[in-house]
Amino acid sequence: MSGTRFVIPDTKKIPSDGVADVVVSGQLADVLPLVDIIVSSRNSETKLPKIPGVGEVALTASVSFSMGKNGGDSVEIFAEGDMKNFEGEFGDTGAVISSDLVQIALSPKQLELTGTGRFDQVPFTAKLQKGLGPDQADVPALLEAELYLSSELVSRFTGAEIEGLISGSSPAQITASLPSGTQASFSLSSDLVGLGVNAKQINWQKPAKKPAQFRLTGRYNNRVLTDTFSL
Structure with a gap:
């Protein structure tokens, strides 16, 4: 000091x-x-x-x-x-x-943190806000971030083997509620431009250049738990 x-x-x-x-x-x-x-x-x-x-x-x-x-x-x-x-x-x-x-x-x-960085090798921009004071003790921190959705990121969060299912990357927006001492809840959305999908099991493909509105909500502790999914 x-x-x-x-x-x-x-x-x-x-x-x-x-x-x-x-x-x-x-x-x-x-x-x-x-x-x-x-x-x-x-x-x-x-x-x-x-x-x-x-x-x-x-x-x-x-x-x-x-x-x-x-x-x-x-x-x-x-x-x-x-x-x-x-x-x-x-x-x-x-x-x-x-x-x-x-x-x-x-x-x-309020405490506010803003910056850019990397999540493993994935670049991101983020803002974290946490209210302070007696009436904010049980109010979760709020995280807003933009990063690139890719097979590496999906594997890291879910632990799933998705080799061959996803190729490329696409900008995505994440909003997360981060309560103290319990699991976080989040919402992720992307137009998937730049991300190719080849789901052979259901005979469905999406070229990387084609947009598709994607939204995922869920909870996170040690892995992702999906609440809603739309594509």
Whole structure:
């Protein structure tokens, strides 16, 4: 931690307001507990979601609060910064998520992460939002992402052997609800342009250039559980 400054804007006000400006940088595993302490010390109900992985974090934060008794009820925290060279595993799949740069924005009501990266070897763009505060404890984080649907990605999520069934790749959009401690739910959609399908079992083929509206909803824990499927 460096560049820390504490200011009392109006000393005549009782109780006074305090403002702490903080610059924090370091490894993800070291920075997150420190930020969590800053947040929870003023409001024990406010918890940051855990981010498994490694990376280099740099944040500039402003923390304001009333210095009176129970002043934590009035705490406001704003922070922005980035995380570089992030790498972590996706659940128990063994798949590696990596990103050169993730933008971080923290407000009293929300944590937002945005960036580009790779899911194993599949490039993606994503935004993760998580509400903060006592009324958000049981509200899932929301993930919105764009990536390329391919045989490698399908095999990684389902564990199914699909060699020869799918060829090529196609842009796809994913929206996922990520509750803490339980399985995620998701929706995936694509026009499948660029993805060829050869389903010999049902004597059906789709050329890679031909569009076909595809939608899949389901749940994910260690593997995909399909709820609805349309093509």
